[in-house]
Amino acid sequence: MAKISINIKQGTLLKDETPQKDIIVGIDLGTTNSLVAYINSESGTAMAVKDEGGSNKLVPSIVHFHTEKEEIVVGNDAKEYLVAQPENTIYSVKRLMGKSFNDLKGHSEYFGYQVIDDDTESLAKIRVNDRFYTPIELSSLILKQLKYRVEKALNQTVTKAVITVPAYFNDAQRQATRDAGKLAGLEVLRIVNEPTAASLAYGIGLKQGEEKTIAVYDLGGGTFDISILSIDNGIFEVLSTNGDTFLGGDDFDRAIVDYWAAENEMDVAALKLNKQWMQTLRLQAEKAKMHLSKHEDFETTEGYMTLKLSRSKFEELVQPLVDRTLENCKRALADANLKIEAIDEVVLVGGSTRVPLVKQAVGEFFGRTPHDDLNPDEVVALGAAVQADILAGNQKDMLLIDITPLSLGIETMGGLMDVIIPRNSKLPIKAGRQYTTQKDGQSGMRITVYQGERDLVSDNRKLGEFSLKGIPAMPAGLPKVEITFILDADGITRVRAKELRSGVEQSIEVKPSYGLSEEEMSQMLLDSIQNAQSDMQARSLQEALNEANSMISSVENFVEKNGELLTEVEIQGTVERVNALKESLDSRNKDIIHQHIEALNDFTRPFAERVMDQAIAVAMKGKKI
Ligand code: ADP
Ligand code: MG
Helix, strand or coil, X not given: CCCCCEECCCCEECCCCCCCCCCEEEEXXXXXXXXXXXXXXXXXXXXXXXXXXXXXXXXXXXXXXXXXXXXXXXXXXXXXXXXXXXXXXXXXXXXXXXXXXXXXXXXXXXXXXXXXXXXXXXECEEEECCEEECHHHHHXXXXXXXXXXXXXXXXXXXXXXXXXXCCCCCHHHHHHHHHHHHHCCCEEEEEEEHHHHHHHHCCCCCCCCCEEEEEEEEECCCCEEEEEEEEECCEEEEEEEEEECCCCHHHHHHHHHHHHHHHCCCCHHHHHHCHHHXXXXXXXXXXXXXXXXXXXXXXXXXXXXXXXXXXXXXXHHHHXXXXXXXXXXHHXXXXXXXXXXXXXXXXXXXXXXXXXXXXXXXXXXXXXXXXXXXXXXCHHHHHHHHHHHHHCCCCXXXXXXXXXXCCEEEEEHHHEEEXXXXXXXXXXXXXXXXXXXXXXXXXXXXXXXXXXXXXXXXXXXXXXXXXXXXXXXXXXXXXXXXXEEEECCCCCEEEEEEECCCCCEEEXXXXXXXXXXHHHHHHHHHHHHHCHHXXXXXXXXXXXXXXXXXXXXXXXXXXXXXXXXXXXXXXXHHHHHHHHHHHHHHHCCHHHHHHHHHHHHHHHHHHHHHHXXXXXXXXXXXXXX
């Protein structure tokens, strides 16, 4: 899709030579680790940002609150406190995003800190040192750390980001992620599915006309996700997801600890109570696991104990866990209604896929070598950076057709544009709104479809029109006409009008973006910004005129029907004010018109209410109770 930069202040189009470009970064906000990446403008490749010391790219998603000092640390510095001070050290906050306390019941023993529900709100909070934090606040602390890190590295302010979430995240969880970004001072331009980002990092789905089905196998620290995606001409669709929210590399570590405990004839119950020991063994277990991804044997001493592990023993320990992930893969395929042969590519994501046994098992299961050239724990952030770069308009030949470039809507009373699908909506999309008739007995309705950002349809582009006929005779305002826009992935819009009481229905097909060049599109956007103020005035005048006209006709109607219930003074006063309102329309001044509407309204309200009460009383009398 065309990407145009517009200077809002001057209302001019920015040309390519714009010097200091805004950078948009990609962020993987993970359960275990988070990281930030960007596209290096010289090399054009995605790079994950290291810490100031230049060593680590991953930021452990852990926040530690010091007990005495008013200090909060994030990442590796917080990890040290995980076992010694679990109540002040928050990990896995991603599991709490957008969740209510009820969602988490039964998992409370998983968290070393206090998760509470405060009754006033349904969303869970976390209690630390007598303060309550929302998962959004805690996530924003991690995001702030990433923002700080990338700003230091690039020596420029960063305010825009793309953040990834698991494909199965619902609206509440996505919104919570967005809010966390906002709280960290980031404008979140897009929330992208993690498997989509991983595919983008490998360049899958970036070519025009590309049609593929891919499996993304993501084994992280505490979670396993398998996603089956279909990619068609730049559009990613999630066909199915499966997984286990409590299965990951941490379980590998636990299996090793249990094995060592047994080998050294330790009392497992006693070990579990000794936090310090447990922490030490866990860290050694993770070290051993990582070492064995590259070597055949691991050995170290800890106090009086010798901790030994061979790769084959390790594989024996984790085989049942790996088998469980393959069961999930089977289910995902079944849900997508696909056979293994239908999968064109397999992508490995998550630190735990560095384990050779995992790689091999996945390869054998899908019958093809999975993509593993990129670091599996960085690939999601790298892909988010690719997506960010596309959004920034740096990939010129890239067609991003999964959003609508301009708003779509219909003409309403007085030539106003009523937007039904706003610009930049994600495709496919379906949206609708209800309208009604203006006149008693009105049997038809003309629906005219427009594209553009201006308030008056005359300034926008007409795409087509059709009539809904055969609405049964009803008083004005009673019919319920639902206008629905259905935009498919190719940018083809179906517009349907349906009168809900009678079921009368009519529809047309329009092709919005075709025939509109990039220049025309940018001109339309530019016009809408340059004319925003005058458009707003035109709209509010038109709305005042509409309101006045409908007020006049309903008051006239009322007086005609209920004349005998009104006094002479009331009728006379009403007629005078209606005439004054009619005259005020010529002023074309919305404030003057509103004054007259108010005056008429104030004058008629008391007797309109009285007549209404009488009518109800009459109706009641007629009824036998
Ligand atoms: P998440 O997506 O859950 O935030 P990651 O993708 O960063 O997590 O994966 C973290 C997990 O990967 C941890 O359990 C870690 O021990 C494991 N891991 C990292 N590197 C290796 C390695 N070389 N070999 C085996 N496991 C690894
Ligand atoms: Mg991850």
